[in-house]
Amino acid sequence: MKIVNKLYDKRINAQNVLLEMTIKEYSDIAVxxxxxxxxxxxxxxxxxxxxxxxxxxxxxxxxxxxxxLAIRIEKMKNILDTKNVKDDLILSLxxxxxxxxxxxxxxxxxxxxxxxxxxxxxxxxxxxxYQHLLRIEVYMGLNKIAILYRMxxxxxxxxxxxxxxxxxxLYSDYLNATFEGISLFREVEDxxxxxxxxxxxxxxxxxxxxxxxxxELGINRTELLENIQNLETLSSENENMxxxxxxxxxxxSLLKKFDELSEHWDYRNTTEYDKSQxxxxxxxxxxxxxxxxxxxxxxxxxxxxxxxxxxGFEEVNDLIKKIHFADNASKIILQLLSxxxxxxxxxxxxxxxxRVYFMYFFKELFNSKGESFLNIDxxxxxxxxxxxxxx
Amino acid sequence: MPLISLYxxxxxxxKVILDxxxxxxxISNSQDPDDNSFLIDYVLPIEDGYNLTNYExxxxxxxxxxxxxxxxxxxxxxxxxxxxxxxxxxxxSREHSKxxxxxxxxxxxxxxxxxxxxxxxxxxxxxxxxxxxxxxxEERSIYPENTIVLVLCKDCLKEINNxxxxxxxxxxxxxxxxxxxxxxxxxxxxxxxxxxERVNITKISEELNDxxxxxxxxxxxxxxxxxxxxxxLLYQIVEMLxxxxxxxxxxxxxxxxxxxxxxxxxxxxxxxxxxxxxxRINKLFVEYSRNIDKEIINNLKGRCNDFLKSVNRNDxxxxxxxxxxxxxxxxxxxxxxxxxxxxxKLLIExxxxxxxxCVYMLMNFxxxx
Numbered sequence: 001m002k003i004v005n006k007l008y009d010k011r012i013n014a015q016n017v018l019l020e021m022t023i024k025e026y027s028d029i030a031v032x033x034x035x036x037x038x039x040x041x042x043x044x045x046x047x048x049x050x051x052x053x054x055x056x057x058x059x060x061x062x063x064x065x066x067x068x069l070a071i072r073i074e075k076m077k078n079i080l081d082t083k084n085v086k087d088d089l090i091l092s093l094x095x096x097x098x099x100x101x102x103x104x105x106x107x108x109x110x111x112x113x114x115x116x117x118x119x120x121x122x123x124x125x126x127x128x129x130y131q132h133l134l135r136i137e138v139y140m141g142l143n144k145i146a147i148l149y150r151m152x153x154x155x156x157x158x159x160x161x162x163x164x165x166x167x168x169x170l171y172s173d174y175l176n177a178t179f180e181g182i183s184l185f186r187e188v189e190d191x192x193x194x195x196x197x198x199x200x201x202x203x204x205x206x207x208x209x210x211x212x213x214x215x216e217l218g219i220n221r222t223e224l225l226e227n228i229q230n231l232e233t234l235s236s237e238n239e240n241m242x243x244x245x246x247x248x249x250x251x252x253s254l255l256k257k258f259d260e261l262s263e264h265w266d267y268r269n270t271t272e273y274d275k276s277q278x279x280x281x282x283x284x285x286x287x288x289x290x291x292x293x294x295x296x297x298x299x300x301x302x303x304x305x306x307x308x309x310x311x312g313f314e315e316v317n318d319l320i321k322k323i324h325f326a327d328n329a330s331k332i333i334l335q336l337l338s339x340x341x342x343x344x345x346x347x348x349x350x351x352x353x354x355r356v357y358f359m360y361f362f363k364e365l366f367n368s369k370g371e372s373f374l375n376i377d378x379x380x381x382x383x384x385x386x387x388x389x390x391x
Numbered sequence: 392m393p394l395i396s397l398y399x400x401x402x403x404x405x406k407v408i409l410d411x412x413x414x415x416x417x418i419s420n421s422q423d424p425d426d427n428s429f430l431i432d433y434v435l436p437i438e439d440g441y442n443l444t445n446y447e448x449x450x451x452x453x454x455x456x457x458x459x460x461x462x463x464x465x466x467x468x469x470x471x472x473x474x475x476x477x478x479x480x481x482x483x484s485r486e487h488s489k490x491x492x493x494x495x496x497x498x499x500x501x502x503x504x505x506x507x508x509x510x511x512x513x514x515x516x517x518x519x520x521x522x523x524x525x526x527x528x529e530e531r532s533i534y535p536e537n538t539i540v541l542v543l544c545k546d547c548l549k550e551i552n553n554x555x556x557x558x559x560x561x562x563x564x565x566x567x568x569x570x571x572x573x574x575x576x577x578x579x580x581x582x583x584x585x586x587x588e589r590v591n592i593t594k595i596s597e598e599l600n601d602x603x604x605x606x607x608x609x610x611x612x613x614x615x616x617x618x619x620x621x622x623x624l625l626y627q628i629v630e631m632l633x634x635x636x637x638x639x640x641x642x643x644x645x646x647x648x649x650x651x652x653x654x655x656x657x658x659x660x661x662x663x664x665x666x667x668x669x670x671r672i673n674k675l676f677v678e679y680s681r682n683i684d685k686e687i688i689n690n691l692k693g694r695c696n697d698f699l700k701s702v703n704r705n706d707x708x709x710x711x712x713x714x715x716x717x718x719x720x721x722x723x724x725x726x727x728x729x730x731x732x733x734x735x736k737l738l739i740e741x742x743x744x745x746x747x748x749c750v751y752m753l754m755n756f757x758x759x760x
Contacts, residue, residue, distance in 0.1 A: 053424075106426070217527065278488060348478075348536065350458045350486035352527065 001025050001094065003087050004135075012146040014139045015083055017090055018066070023058075024130035026067075027115060030108055032096040033069075054107070055114045059129060066135040067104030070150070076141040085140070094138065102139070102151050175201050179245050182252055196255050196285045199248070199294075207294030208247050214302035216295050216359040217352065246313040250320070251297055257320050259284040261376075262329040267337070270330055280340040280354075287337065292351060296358025300366065303359075309367055319366055319374060326377045336361075339384045353391065360386045393507070393514045393533050395420055395427055401515060407507045411437060418507050427518050431533075433503060434485055438496040445546065446474075446498075448505040449556055451539040451568040453478070454576055459487045461495060464541065467593040469550050474498065474543035476568065476590055479506070479525045479534050502542045506534065539568050551594075558594035560609040561750040566590055573614040596756040604631060605753060613746065618738040619727055625742065626720055628749045632756055633671035636679055639758050640665050672713040675752070683751040688712050691748050694741040695719050701734040702726070716745075 001021040075098040118126035184201040281287030304310040347353035360383035364372035372378035394401040419428035461477040489495040695715040707718040
């Protein structure tokens, strides 16, 4: 294995090292690449003509395009200045446990496939194969954001993962965050969220993203790169984490306040209860823990902050203490739910338009310059009027 | 199928593979040497295990359909369910009322795949970019958001003699499902859509199956924007039908003559009774299309009378649909150049009602013996 070239990528601030190594050396270091790789989750892939041809080409010594790997930042042994790292230190980091693959997974899998075949059938040809050379690029010390950014922009024709998957990766650190009385769950864990404080991870991320974007459209925006750039504009990872916590803690406080003011309102305990009728949520938590509400809240606060009506979540927390129902809480909550049902029955895109409604609702509630400031009744009705005008 | 854009060429998507654990489809071209592919998320619960070749898929458009407008499709004559019709947005959302209905989910899963393989779709997908089946962003959507999906079960269609989807174009049009993605179509106001479960579709009268003009009209011409032109395009349906009436009546009278039930002189008198256009239009409404919804006729009558009043043809206002539609036709043929500006709006509204009448006439036309 030898280093052929080193270039510095200024966009993601990482050293890119071009190595030349034998297939044998690559197979030794790549042994973990296909395992536990969150960035390249196993995909169904056909092994048809293309891969058969590739195997034949490999046997005959063809030169395949460089495979691109990365060493995660946490594996860099605290090396801060990757521009000036000595070659022997670089080579010492090229180890199975340090590497992830950015591009070339299918070629790698095909190579392993071929090796396994030759182990069984032709060891002489295997030895010959092992001596053929490969070019391998390695990025030194990439964080999660940079890894995703590079994978998306390499643009080799392979889309390694769907948008949903990419979002999960980007925000996976937040999944592990725990803070007072709030738990986040992945949908795959199949837990029906039960009480205030328990949220689906994806829904919270969507809401947080809407706060950053000031847009209720939600995380289905097609340019994931903009999501990455959003995170990068928050100057440090600590700041990201604190802001995220503030967002969800504030929201959780708001739900607790709604629940308290409505005396733990539950549709099933009302005289209007009809089991056969659809309702957006049976109680405060069910209603407001959905992604439409979380996103609407994020977008509303983002917009109010941008327009300098609010200064941040701290101010929102103070305002939450003052929100109130002017009329009977049950009547107003039923009204809000009926609006959501109307939207469901008539909207071209239900999720989007319910987000719009919630955005108007929260914006009305927390806009000190508006008529509905802190008044849940007025916010409920005026939000629907604004929604109707918009559509 | 959608197309993959390569350097100087495009190739078609012809392979769709489900990744069930990740709930997504990988789409690609099976002969692509670079093995380019795209991943499309599938958000609904998966109901698989059905053979795609047992289903047919058609796409239409609508300007005013809601995500929740998901209906079973019943063929009126056999009174059986033959499939489902729904907006494409219902395939990318769990918010609607059918997201747990296994019958819908089965058709949804089939439709999703057939849409990805549909050879009529010529959307070009650029390598490295991500796409959705449909979304708010047109450039990243394989289909526009106002696409309507009709999925039919082939086994169910066997009960229908010589099934041909184009025979149902007028009926689909009537229900607000259009062959073309046009903007100048009347929104279908349906107060009952939130409670009903089905859409009934009716084919045109079998005697009209070979009339190419019907298909040309509902695939293209009916989206004409100029109201004068549109009226005449619709009126061609009347012309077509009264021509058939002429032939049929001549046939009936000739048979009677042959059987000596009438004589030569009667023959001439009888022809004179129905040969004039207005008389045949009367026959069209009274004898040959008897089952037309009275509300549709009354609605058109009202619009015609409003129009005639606005162009100062008050002496032609009456209660007979055949007379007043003929009067409108005559005004437009002979006097359009003098039409007041405010009457043009009325003509547009009249045309919307006339469309409905044409649909009913096509579905109900029947030769008398």
